[in-house]
Amino acid sequence: MRIALLQMNGGIEPAANAATLTQAIADAKAGSAAMLFTPEVSGLVDRDRGRAAANIQAERDDPVLAAVRGAAAAHRLWVHLGSLLVRRDDGKLANRGFVIDDTGAIRVRYDKLHLFDVDLPSGESWRESATYTAGEGAVVVDTPAGPLGVSICYDLRFPDLYRALSDASATILSVPAAFTRPTGVAHWHVLLRARAIEAACFVVAAAQTGVHEDGRATYGHSLVVDPWGEVLLDMGEAPGVGFADLNVALQNDVRARIPALRHRRPIPRVERL
Structure with missing residues (x-):
């Protein structure tokens, strides 16, 4: 099964980001992919809250979502739109991912569970909870590439989610x-490989890259990791579309050799002595 990943240097103009996404859908289809995966905040990368607010829409009004749905239908391609910043029905904001099928229908929505509230040694400070509301559930959806469990960025540091x-x-x-550059250099590869090994799953991580219009810098290195922990694709730092072939037979072999999923047990009560 061939999949495609978009690594992008998203900016502050949704229309420009939408053009990048729709071109990537065309490129993925031309490359014989069954599904395209895009990064977090594919529609808008903007740390200026005041400026960004004017570009954050309700789902029904979001021009980037409409463009991606239209392109997915036109090219008959499934898309995991990594996330968009959207205004919920209650007026609060969410960092929301979408799985869109090859008719342009939304099969699944997922609001980021874990919000990035950190102070980094580099001096960067992030408070996602000051702007966004966390989601309340996880989801698995059937896709042409197999049953897909969705997450977003900082979720990567919480292995219980991937166990579920x-x-x-x-x-x-x-x-x-x-991913920020400091945390990417330190942890990106090892965390993604660990999640793949623990769950005996393929891990697909499409990423933002480079220095963005709003001044932030992201790590890039979009990855595909197989269930044995081997890196099948590392896109480095350049924007573009990459491809990887997923071997389901390998996954079955890994799960047969090390049947850790069958050996999972409820965690017993822990005594603090």
Whole structure:
């Protein structure tokens, strides 16, 4: 099964980002992919809250979502739109991912569970919870590439989420991201490989890359990792579309050799002595 990943340097103009996404859908289809995966915040990368607010829409009004749905239908391609910043029905904001089928229908929505509230040694400070509301559930959806468990960026640091997704029969885990450079250099590869090994799943992580219009810098290195922990694709730092072939037979072999999923047990009560 061939999949495609978009690595992008998203900016502050949704229309420009939409053009990048729709071109990537065409390129993925031309490359014989069954599904395209895009990064976190594919529609808008903007740390200026005041400026960004004017470009954050309700789902029904979001021009980037409409463009991607239209292109998915036109090219008959499934798309995991890693995430968009959207205004919820209650007026609050969410960082929301979408799985869109080859008719342009939305099969699944997922609001980011874990919000990035950190102070980094580099001096960067992030408070996603000051702007966005966390989601309340996880989801697995059937796709042409297999049962897909969805997550977003900082979720990567919480292995219980991926245990729950693989317990729910996910064979692929998607981790769209806009990882900072300091945390990317230190942890990106090792965390993605660990999640793949623990769950005996393919891990697909489409990422933002480079220095963005709003001044932030992201790590890039969109990855595909197989269930044995081998990196099948590392896109480095350049924007573009990459491809990887997922071997389901390999996954079955890994799960047979090390049947860790079958050996999982409820965690007993821990005594603090």
